[in-house]
Amino acid sequence: MNEGRKEIIQITFVLVGVIFLIKLFFIQVVDDRYAQLADSNAILREVDYPVRGLIKDRNGKLIVYNTPEFDLLIIHKEVKGFDSTRFCEVFAMTPADLRLKFNELKAKREYSPVKPTIFLTQLSTLDFAKIQDNIDEFQGFYIQARTTRAYREHAAANAIGYVSEISKDRLSRDKTGIYKQGDYIGQSGIEAYYEEYLRGQRGVRFKYRNVDGVEKGSFRNGAIDTLSIPGQDIISTIDLDLQSYGEYLLKGKSGSIIAIEPSTGEVLAMISGPSYDPTLLTGRHYSSNFVLISNDTNKPLFNRPLMAQYRPGSIFKIAQAMVALQEGVITEQTRIRCDRSIIDCHGPHSNEDLRGAITHSCNPYFHGVLRRMLNQGVSTNTFDDTRAGLAEWSKHISSFGFGARLGIDLPNEKGGLVPDPAYYDRAYGGRPWKFSNIYSIAIGEGENLVVPLQMANFAATIANKGFYITPHLVKAIGATGKPLPQFLEKHYTTIDSSYFRVAADAMEKVVEEGTGQYRAKLKDVIVCGKTGSVQNEPRPDHSVFIAFAPKNNPKIAVSVYVEFSGQGARAAASIASLMIEKYLYGATKRPQIEAYVLRGEFLN
Amino acid sequence: MMSREEVISDKMDWVTVALYIAIVFLGLLNIYAVTYDRESDISIFNLTINSGRQLLFIAGAFVIIMAILIIDMRFYETFAYIIYGLVLFLLLLVPIIGKEVGGNKAWLGIGSFGVQPSEFAKFATALAVGKYIGSVGFRMDRIRNQAILFVLIGAPMVLILLQKDTGTALVFTAFTVVFFREGMSPFLIIAGIIGAIIFVLTLMVNQYYLYTAVGMILVISILMGRKKLKRIALLTLGAIAICGIIISVDYVVSDVLKPHQQNRIKALINPDADPLGFGWNVTQSKIAIGSGGLLGKGFLQGTQTKFNFVPEQSTDFIFCTIGEEHGWVGSLVTMALFVGLLLRIIFLAERQKNRFAHVYGYSVACIFFFHFAVNIGMTIGLFPVIGIPLPFFSYGGSGLWGFTILLFILLKLDVHRMQVLQRI
Numbered sequence A: 001m002n003e004g005r006k007e008i009i010q011i012t013f014v015l016v017g018v019i020f021l022i023k024l025f026f027i028q029v030v031d032d033r034y035a036q037l038a039d040s041n042a043i044l045r046e047v048d049y050p051v052r053g054l055i056k057d058r059n060g061k062l063i064v065y066n067t068p069e070f071d072l073l074i075i076h077k078e079v080k081g082f083d084s085t086r087f088c089e090v091f092a093m094t095p096a097d098l099r100l101k102f103n104e105l106k107a108k109r110e111y112s113p114v115k116p117t118i119f120l121t122q123l124s125t126l127d128f129a130k131i132q133d134n135i136d137e138f139q140g141f142y143i144q145a146r147t148t149r150a151y152r153e154h155a156a157a158n159a160i161g162y163v164s165e166i167s168k169d170r171l172s173r174d175k176t177g178i179y180k181q182g183d184y185i186g187q188s189g190i191e192a193y194y195e196e197y198l199r200g201q202r203g204v205r206f207k208y209r210n211v212d213g214v215e216k217g218s219f220r221n222g223a224i225d226t227l228s229i230p231g232q233d234i235i236s237t238i239d240l241d242l243q244s245y246g247e248y249l250l251k252g253k254s255g256s257i258i259a260i261e262p263s264t265g266e267v268l269a270m271i272s273g274p275s276y277d278p279t280l281l282t283g284r285h286y287s288s289n290f291v292l293i294s295n296d297t298n299k300p301l302f303n304r305p306l307m308a309q310y311r312p313g314s315i316f317k318i319a320q321a322m323v324a325l326q327e328g329v330i331t332e333q334t335r336i337r338c339d340r341s342i343i344d345c346h347g348p349h350s351n352e353d354l355r356g357a358i359t360h361s362c363n364p365y366f367h368g369v370l371r372r373m374l375n376q377g378v379s380t381n382t383f384d385d386t387r388a389g390l391a392e393w394s395k396h397i398s399s400f401g402f403g404a405r406l407g408i409d410l411p412n413e414k415g416g417l418v419p420d421p422a423y424y425d426r427a428y429g430g431r432p433w434k435f436s437n438i439y440s441i442a443i444g445e446g447e448n449l450v451v452p453l454q455m456a457n458f459a460a461t462i463a464n465k466g467f468y469i470t471p472h473l474v475k476a477i478g479a480t481g482k483p484l485p486q487f488l489e490k491h492y493t494t495i496d497s498s499y500f501r502v503a504a505d506a507m508e509k510v511v512e513e514g515t516g517q518y519r520a521k522l523k524d525v526i527v528c529g530k531t532g533s534v535q536n537e538p539r540p541d542h543s544v545f546i547a548f549a550p551k552n553n554p555k556i557a558v559s560v561y562v563e564f565s566g567q568g569a570r571a572a573a574s575i576a577s578l579m580i581e582k583y584l585y586g587a588t589k590r591p592q593i594e595a596y597v598l599r600g601e602f603l604n
Numbered sequence B: 001m002m003s004r005e006e007v008i009s010d011k012m013d014w015v016t017v018a019l020y021i022a023i024v025f026l027g028l029l030n031i032y033a034v035t036y037d038r039e040s041d042i043s044i045f046n047l048t049i050n051s052g053r054q055l056l057f058i059a060g061a062f063v064i065i066m067a068i069l070i071i072d073m074r075f076y077e078t079f080a081y082i083i084y085g086l087v088l089f090l091l092l093l094v095p096i097i098g099k100e101v102g103g104n105k106a107w108l109g110i111g112s113f114g115v116q117p118s119e120f121a122k123f124a125t126a127l128a129v130g131k132y133i134g135s136v137g138f139r140m141d142r143i144r145n146q147a148i149l150f151v152l153i154g155a156p157m158v159l160i161l162l163q164k165d166t167g168t169a170l171v172f173t174a175f176t177v178v179f180f181r182e183g184m185s186p187f188l189i190i191a192g193i194i195g196a197i198i199f200v201l202t203l204m205v206n207q208y209y210l211y212t213a214v215g216m217i218l219v220i221s222i223l224m225g226r227k228k229l230k231r232i233a234l235l236t237l238g239a240i241a242i243c244g245i246i247i248s249v250d251y252v253v254s255d256v257l258k259p260h261q262q263n264r265i266k267a268l269i270n271p272d273a274d275p276l277g278f279g280w281n282v283t284q285s286k287i288a289i290g291s292g293g294l295l296g297k298g299f300l301q302g303t304q305t306k307f308n309f310v311p312e313q314s315t316d317f318i319f320c321t322i323g324e325e326h327g328w329v330g331s332l333v334t335m336a337l338f339v340g341l342l343l344r345i346i347f348l349a350e351r352q353k354n355r356f357a358h359v360y361g362y363s364v365a366c367i368f369f370f371h372f373a374v375n376i377g378m379t380i381g382l383f384p385v386i387g388i389p390l391p392f393f394s395y396g397g398s399g400l401w402g403f404t405i406l407l408f409i410l411l412k413l414d415v416h417r418m419q420v421l422q423r424i
Helices: A005-030 A033-042 A084-090 A093-108 A125-139 A168-173 A189-193 A238-252 A285-294 A312-328 A354-359 A361-372 A381-400 A423-427 A435-443 A452-463 A497-512 A571-585 A593-601 B002-010 B012-033 B050-070 B073-076 B081-096 B117-134 B143-162 B165-183 B187-206 B207-224 B229-256 B259-271 B282-288 B320-350 B353-380 B397-415 B417-423
Strands: A045-047 A061-074 A117-123 A141-151 A164-165 A184-186 A201-208 A215-218 A234-238 A257-261 A266-273 A468-470 A475-478 A490-492 A528-536 A538-547 A555-560 B100-101 B105-108 B113-115
Touching: A005 B165, A005 B282, A005 B320, A033 B282, A061 A125, A084 A093, A084 A125, A117 A141, A125 A141, A168 B397, A184 A189, A238 A257, A238 A266, A238 A571, A257 A452, A257 A468, A257 A571, A266 B259, A312 A354, A312 A361, A312 A381, A312 A435, A312 A452, A312 A497, A312 A528, A312 A538, A354 A497, A354 B187, A361 A381, A361 A435, A361 B002, A361 B143, A381 A435, A381 B187, A452 A468, A452 A497, A452 A538, A452 A555, A497 A528, A497 A538, A528 A571, A528 B320, A538 A571, A555 A571, A571 A593, B012 B320, B012 B397, B073 B081, B073 B117, B073 B397, B081 B117, B081 B143, B113 B117, B113 B259, B117 B143, B117 B165, B117 B353, B117 B397, B165 B187, B165 B353, B187 B207, B187 B229, B207 B229, B229 B259, B282 B353, B320 B353, B320 B397, B353 B397
Parallel strands: none
Antiparallel strands: A045 A201, A061 A117, A061 A141, A164 A184, A201 A215, A234 A475, A257 A266, A257 A555, A468 A490, A528 A538, A538 A555, B100 B105, B105 B113
16 A cells, blocks of 8 residues: 555655755855855955155155054944943044034945944044053944154155055056055155055955954964065155255245255255145145145145246356357357347346356357357258257257156156257248247247256256266165166266366356356355346246356255246345255355345345 | 663664764764854863753763663553643643743743753654554544544644744644655645745746746646546636635735745745845855865864854754865765664664554654754755754754654664564
């Protein structure tokens, strides 16, 4: 009657076991999705943030360092049994503040109830001890320690740059995979250029956590954990005292000061005016301050030494002179009449030789020099002749580092402009052009454009008698003690060094007896300089001055631009000589000049 | 004459005993693995953790085994109804004087010590069913006898349902397989299975597709066979009945079942619908088991079962620990042990000479099978989450003792199977 029923039951039992094993084989062996899910469940990946490298000045003084900073994170879903009264007590806030914070939290774009979100930023270090003792009372709240940048002197903001959270755009362009959302990155200046050395390498710790997110010891006893490697310290070429002094002098003015050590190309000071206090771009109020600074009509984030392009003005006459000597179209003894019917001039002089022309900044002289330079008679066609001359001229001028980016170790450098035949072809739309069309480049006006850094580099090149080392702001990276290799290389100009002696002699005379004698002359040291006044009709001229000192074995080369301040002999020459004096002697002994600069009334 | 001990040890089925010890031991190790905390490193014997207490329960189980073996084998058949009546009485007491543990009022407290009478109802019912089927004049083809059988399993079911312990109540449906073995028509089981399939289909597929399908099958079967009126009427009636089930499922799911029961069924159909809500148990259980791979993470190396990701880890979801720490190989061993035990119990049941012992043996096999199939099925997402333990594996005294009593009464009966013949 019940035949086969025993077997049916037996088969059913075995069958169920086999079905289970097949199903288990699929979820355990075939499908590895579950293993990943298990890891994300139970393994906490904790990033060990490296300490960012310090930045010191050339004398070992700290410019930028790190201070600890604590954020309070919240995982909203984990918040249980929240005691708001107690929370307000521990975190020293009012119930209204707390309510506001919760509203802000939910309004945040990155807010998610299951992920850690920043609730309070930058808890003060003083309260931190108290908070740390009580944090366990508040389930779902965590403290995150970070370091933030801090500044000893509130100086060199544009040269140093700042650090802030990486932008979405930048993150999407990052192919290294180093950065994650919320990471900090150097945004400008040295912080940006040397980011890869400063940032160090992050470490990762893997930890077990239970379903409540409570940590339960290290994963595999830390076998695959990595320690963070601190960023490398950087020694800047900046002399912090000189930098601060320069900022003091430039306060309230627009312009720039750059000081370079000629023999090494090291930038001793780089001042952009107006500037900002670098501490504004760290910490809690970064966003609101950044908006204020970037909307400031004075453009404090605009790094004038590298980014402002001006016409070079009379300073260019030194370059013109050297190019003409090199080309053999004049000698030191060549005299050209100061014919003010061709081009306006200033001062009492009439028929100078080269030195005299430089000393008195004679415009008609250099008009004549450029005519000889461009029209050398290589062709009977005056247009072709000018074209050939200009090509030659452009090559020489470019060899001083004009017309292209020098390659300083800062972002956003501009290159300026040295016109060449191709440029004028474009400018004139194919119509012919000749010397009479373009002669204003003779006196540094017209189409020429330079940035202040190039002018300082030019002064350094004259000081070096014919070569320059690309200006740079970092003299040693980490333990290597060396700058980047490109900052050890000498760049020679196409001009013989003997002609640089002529230029230096002339610049000595400028300070000794020429346009610069009143304010640029120093008692115990020979300063070589050249004034310039860049026209800005109808507004006042830019006041420009370049200089180097001492004449023999120069230690410092300077370029100063002060916008809308009239003659170069006034604002710029005063500031340049004060910078030289400060650097060479550690202090200035000419209070009347300093007071003149600080008063800032250069036009009267 | 030989002493009783010698008789027992000679005739004892040591294969079953070995399987029993192996499963209990593995259960203990896995309960320890669940409670093990790599930071505090508590010993397996520590009485403050589950594994230590389970060890006490195991010791208690050995006392029970001794008692079962010492008591005269005739006692179980003779007192079957009295034991059954006593357990029913205890079940009646539970809603009145019982204490509530974890939302279910299923415990009877004796001081600080609590037992679940429902765990003992299983062996008591098995004894009563065995005695009734084995009684003189019992005929399976008689409706009256069948009705009494269903009353025997229905009474404890209802009382346990009153305690809101649906899982344990459902265990008693396993007796229908015993009835089937003893000659009852398979119609009931087949109907039950078809009903369950329709139930699940209704939840997964749009109702109107089902109606269409039923209608098409009806038309095809009418056209295929002989066109007798009686046959057509029967087929139509069947189709209407199926449609009735489909309609009632919707009513049952949304109106009769409690929200947590609805969610368990929804979780089975689509666990990803709400992985952090009602799908949590099944999702986490599958993650734990699935992350074990072929060889597992190693003893005490599990992460999901250790850090409370899986709920009820040491009781209903104990299999997750095996799956995670010992991988598919561990699953294979566990399946082999359980299927081996089940087949061995059938073997024992089949060699019994009297019907009481034969029915009792099958009852044990079917109860164990139901627990095994539903428990493991729910951890891997093949069954809805029904909170019943894995026999001998899951943590808990009442469960372990209930299963031990079930198994060892069978072994005691088996030892004396020849004696029974002599008696008759």
